[in-house]
Amino acid sequence: MTIDIGQRLLGHSKQSQLEFNRQAVEPVRYRDMQRNVTARAKAVGQPAQRCCQPQLIQQRRVEPTDDMLSYVLAAKIDGEPIPEQDILDFCLLMFMAGLDTVATQLTYNLWHLATHDDDRHRLVAEPELWPSAIEELLRFYSFVTPGRKVMKDTEIAGCPIKAGQMVYMPLVSANRDPREFENADQVIIDREVNRHIAFGAGPHRCLGSHLAREELFIAMSMWHERIPEYRIAPGTTVMEHGGQMGISSLPLVWDV
Numbered sequence: 001m002t003i004d005i006g007q008r009l010l011g012h013s014k015q016s017q018l019e020f021n022r023q024a025v026e027p028v029r030y031r032d033m034q035r036n037v038t039a040r041a042k043a044v045g046q047p048a049q050r051c052c053q054p055q056l057i058q059q060r061r062v063e064p065t066d067d068m069l070s071y072v073l074a075a076k077i078d079g080e081p082i083p084e085q086d087i088l089d090f091c092l093l094m095f096m097a098g099l100d101t102v103a104t105q106l107t108y109n110l111w112h113l114a115t116h117d118d119d120r121h122r123l124v125a126e127p128e129l130w131p132s133a134i135e136e137l138l139r140f141y142s143f144v145t146p147g148r149k150v151m152k153d154t155e156i157a158g159c160p161i162k163a164g165q166m167v168y169m170p171l172v173s174a175n176r177d178p179r180e181f182e183n184a185d186q187v188i189i190d191r192e193v194n195r196h197i198a199f200g201a202g203p204h205r206c207l208g209s210h211l212a213r214e215e216l217f218i219a220m221s222m223w224h225e226r227i228p229e230y231r232i233a234p235g236t237t238v239m240e241h242g243g244q245m246g247i248s249s250l251p252l253v254w255d256v
């Protein structure tokens, strides 16, 4: 669902979505790809760049619609149209950033609620708590670890860092900081003040956060209207992976 919405924003028709999925989306579904961020970016990026987007861009130049791609093609920066390569890079960034983020968050949410009956029962009885619960689950299970290249030699907390090195910052450590959050290591689904940075901070803060919140709300509330009782399948193991963090296997069962 979430990939489908992202592709439609970028102007894909049903048919070009199928081709795009075959070349660019399927490779990242493999667990090894999830662990290796560089391999993942290559596996998705190269086909995504050459597959459907260049043809779509040509089409939209001739016949613009009301999609995001047409909007970006018409945009100007300092009076100049945006260069073709920058538009392709923008499409790739949008695609990669929205590819499996909401799906990953959904698996953490379902894992938490499958293993915390009190929280699940309360949300089923009081669905008006979904917005605060979704924020709290975003805070507690923040899976994104942004990376930055260091521009000049520096030192943080006694650790020397050289210009040109990469640093990775797991957002979850900030989001569980007891100096900011009371009972930081507990999920409190009706937490009132929640200044988390699961969507990042600063100029690169997530462009899709409103869409992500909406998708999470719809998916979680509709699931629980239909399937209020579920659990981890007995005798199975839930598998989590690092790299681009996420849950690779979440076997759930419910009664029908």
Ligand code: HEM
Residues within 6 Å of the ligand: 006, 093, 094, 097, 098, 101, 102, 105, 144, 146, 147, 171, 197, 198, 199, 200, 201, 203, 204, 205, 206, 207, 208, 209, 211, 212
């Ligand atoms: C639960 C879902 C999501 C989470 C937790 C999330 C989180 C993040 C984070 C932490 C960043 C900042 C990365 C950095 O600082 O390097 C980011 C950037 C971004 N996100 Fe999301 N994201 C989500 C969903 C989405 C969706 C659905 C889209 C688009 C359809 C999207 C589009 C973007 C884009 C384009 C950027 C780059 C912004 C920039 O560099 O200026 N995200 N996201």
